[in-house]
Amino acid sequence: MNRRLLRCLTGAVLAAVVVLAPAGAGPAGAGPPGSTADGPVRLLAAPDISLSNVKAHLSQFQSIATANGGNRAHGRPGYLASVNYVRSQLDAVGYTTAVQSFTYNGATGYNLIADWPGGDTDDVLMTGAHLDSVTAGPGINDNASGSAAILEVALAVARTDLAPEKHLRFAWWGAEELGLRGSQYYVNNLPAAEQARIGQYLNFDMVGSPNAGYFVYDGDNSDGVGSGPGPAGSAQIEQTIQAYFTSIGVPTRGTDFDGRSDYGPFIRVGIPAGGTFTGAEGIKSSSQATLWGGTAGTAFDPCYHRACDTTTNINDTALNRNADAIAYAVWELAGTPAPPGSTVYSDTFETATGWTVNPAGTDTATAGQWSRADPAATSSGVATQLGTTVSGSFDLVTGPLAGSAAGDHDVDGGVTSVQSPPISLPGSGTLTLSFSWYLAHLNNASSADYLRVRVVGGSTVTVLNVAGAASNRAAAWQSASANISALAGQSIRIVVDAADASGASLVEAAVDDVRIVQS
Structure with a gap:
């Protein structure tokens, strides 16, 4: 998550090439996902996302950083290796992947876009997270956590052979830490007709903070935070995510669309957005510690943008809950149809x-x-x-x-x-x-x-x-x-x-x- 506001997004993107990947192997159809016998049951209900699988991805990102100068930052070899790792996972299960390149500060950056076959391509549900770290460290909470969580949700889509009404698209953004450069480039280079096809955008940036809070982007300004709500349709995302956390007995609080993450370019062109966030350098208050546990007077993430943002800088409970919330939101908002009977x-x-x-x-x-x-x-x-x-x-x-x-x-x-x-x-x-x-x-x-x-x-x-x-x-x-x-x-x-x-x-x-x- 970067510190800059959207007003910083000017110039500097010079050129781009879109490289299309060949189609990978067909999706691994593993039958319908599970559901609980005593809770709300939807046909093709969102599966329980494996924490161990998400953490295995985090370990891979840590290893990539360790082998490449200790970080996965824009223009550094660790970032491209991270892109290649995520892409290889998606290609193997049947996604159509594309790497979009751009140039910023004299270095090449990359966005990875992955489309799941099927669904209404005039109504796209897009889910994204930034993949880059700062140069100071490996960026495991910020934001390998969001990248790994949405990757495992995307793989769960393939395992269950999900056939939603909406078209599913996942994205991993480059150079977010330098001012949302990758996501801004993607949105700026979408023709207006393609922008209009994205019905909603879900963003997940820092979902495993060690002193975690449970924040949901305040799509309708119902929490009175910030200057106002997101575009029409953002409230539905907020309510859907809140419904999941309510179902597991975890209270949430609204957080403002303050321009610090990759939802920014989407809401600026009127695309509804939302997502979750477990806190960065902000200090947890006494009331928040009472609400969620953890330590008052301490940052949600004491290793924010530091070398200590490693695999030990993760709250497993928060990561697990947020990964499941992501799956719930994707399954619910994608409009999975129920077969007869x-x-x-x-x-x-x-x-x-x-x-x-x-x-x-x-x-x-x-x-x-x-x-x-x-x-x-x-x-x-x-x-x-x-x-x-x-x-x-x-x-x-x-x-x-x-x-x-x-x-x-x-x-x-x-x-x-x-x-x-x-x-x-x-x-x-x-x-x-x-x-x-x-x-x-x-x-x-x-x-x-x-x-x-x-x-x-x-x-x-x-x-x-x-x-x-x-x-x-x-x-x-x-x-x-x-x-x-x-x-x-x-x-x-x-x-x-x-x-x-x-x-x-x-x-x-x-x-x-x-x-x-x-x-």
Whole structure:
């Protein structure tokens, strides 16, 4: 990551030659990637990226630097050797690679561009990282970490024989440390029509800082950092990456598009961008140390731009999490279609998967808010809350505790809502949402009380709307299903509301085993 701002990007690039590589061997089809049985499951879900594989690439970059004067900087033999290493990995699994050369400060630099066959070439999802180091050291965190992580994600694309709707392109940039020279050259030399074909750009620069933070580029300025949001479409990248970190219980904070990395040339021409960053020479605050662990008052990367930025200067946990976040973002944003009869999404609530309580900040319930929990059984003449779920031990339930009386933890005072993480629907086929549910109440309820399930995308589809009544209704699991094909091709969220809106009444609700299937 360089210290210069985008205003430094003037002149100095003199000439270029694009060298096209012959097509390599066909992709190594290893079948569909894995998924977890108790978390959200998408067909062709992003695989778990092997930390050991990513670290093996880091070891290769370290060896290259050691053999070439201790660095992999622009114009030095270690940089070209790094390009050749990455290219050889990609050529072997079926990417079409091209090396783009440029001249800066009297030395030749190189960008490596790799395209995965297939997908809509009018809608390119591009993922990049800079490959060069500073001259002072081997640059393992800055930025062999990002380069190795996106390389392993690119290889995972090949292993799984991914066939996304969008065209996938990966890039390793030269001379970033001298002012984003390689990425700027690439963007400047793309005809306007080619720029327009890049729908989104993902950038990963320093993703293994030893005193790591978890920063996500603030695409919509929702965190109020910096001067404003990125181009339209950047917010989707931010939200997608945040959804991954939420699913693993890691809080994130926004970081500004300040022009210090290779997203800069893309956002300047209106291409939406985003990515992650674990911190450079900035000092971790006490509040950040409380949030993420590590040491307050110390730089996120004490070896930033120094000779000690070696393979020992890596936080394995941060590197592993960010590599998986990269894969999640690529798989989600690429629009991987689900074949007929496939499960698009499934959640049994046995693990936390990113559902958010009170997502709009408008809930009025004073008790009995939604929770993912192992519920306690309650009754008051009739069963009001079930202690058993449809599968496993957990469900979404209003006020899971029993208390000393049946009404101690039921819904009181208004509405409580809970919302799923974003779910990317395929663009074709019949899409069916199914789930299990119950609504229980006593005879002090009324028709103003309810359980409602909606699917929210470009429009809203209400799939369940059950009203209460002035009668006892025992808790009993029921099944519901609805056709949501009207939202095909969209990113949607499932929103569940329960309400005690009729004064003092006992109302309980639960939802379990949510599933979307394409047929």
